[in-house]
Amino acid sequence: MTRDEDLGHRDIEAALETRRELGARYDAELVDGFAERIHRAVERRVAEERALEHRRSTGNEGARIRQFVLGLVSVGAGIPITVATTVATDGGGLPAVVVAWLGIIGVNAAHASAVNGQRRDP
Secondary structure, three states: OOOOOOOOHHHHHHHHHHHHHHOHHHHHHHHHHHHHHHHHHHHHHHHHHHHHHHHHHHHHHHHHHHHHHHHHHHHHHHHHHHHHHHHHOOOOOHHHHHHHHHHHHHHHHHHHHHHHHHHHOO
């Protein structure tokens, strides 16, 4: 809000002082002018809130897409890790496969937690 449009205590005092100087016959004009300034301030605040909400929703959409891509890449990386570990150990590499998949799950869970935490912030 600019200084010219700030609706503070000084503005109210100035309007009252103007009324005292001009008399009651200018009340309607003074009230209309003050009401117009209030209206502009409310419109500006509503526009700022809409812009903020738009930025939040756009950011959430991008986070959902990144989460989906991370899931696809994780599965794409996990399959060759599983195959390579199983082939290299003649089927005895189950602990290594479990550790690899737990790591993949951990990365995806950490990313999802970060994305959901950002979405909940006010």
